Amino acid sequence: MYNHILIPVAPDHSGSAGKALEIARALLAEKGKITALTIIEDIPAYVASQIPDSQLDKTRSEIAEQLNADLGNEDGVTTRVIMGHSANTILEEATDLGADCIIISSHRPGLADYFLGSTAARVVRHAQCAVHVIR
């Protein structure tokens, strides 16, 4: 079915990735790969200059550890943590990794979605590959 499935996981939400993983396993071809990806939002330079590098490194490694603890031991799952813009970076990673399916969680749409886009909406609209949105 799909050979490389990308699961974007929001920082500190890796515990709730179970449903995404279940769906990924169902959709994965034999010998397929799963990549769990967490994007840490870039912070503007004027803010970054006020935060010591050590703090950023610490945050990054904490998030990576949590993701690894929750999903790193799963068979065939690779974890990745990178800095960037949530939706754009997910799309770039999907292209770079050659992912053929993205499984992403979304909240149920409310009134705000008529005005604001969500990460999932942007990913689904602009991805080149299949996208599964979990609600």
Place this chain on the structure above:
Amino acid sequence: MYKNILVPISFDDDCDAAGAQEIARVLAGKNAQITLLHVMEQIPAYAVSRMPVGYVQEARIAIDDELEKMKAGKADVSAAIIEGHSGRSILDWADKNQVDCIVIASHRPGASDLILGSTAARVVRHANCSVHVVR
């Protein structure tokens, strides 16, 4: 996994109906129901008056035949035809029938998608359930 899966079928050449049905099959849990749904776009009154008598009825029968062929021999698959606006009608049908996942085929996004929405984009944005977009 999912209990009540909706697969909208458009009969457009660039939409992968077979792929969508295959995905639906994999995502279907035990005792799950799969529905193939075709929306006949409503025709403006000025155009209806130009069409031969019985044309719409004949088209409907032809579509019904195609859907019958698709579900032949599959006990858990049913078919439905409704009239209306494609995006809106799919969402209404899903709500009314307690669908928990929609599997919808989409063409790959081109420049026009940045300006115009597609049926899949509307469905994914406004559905209350999970949506799998096949490309």
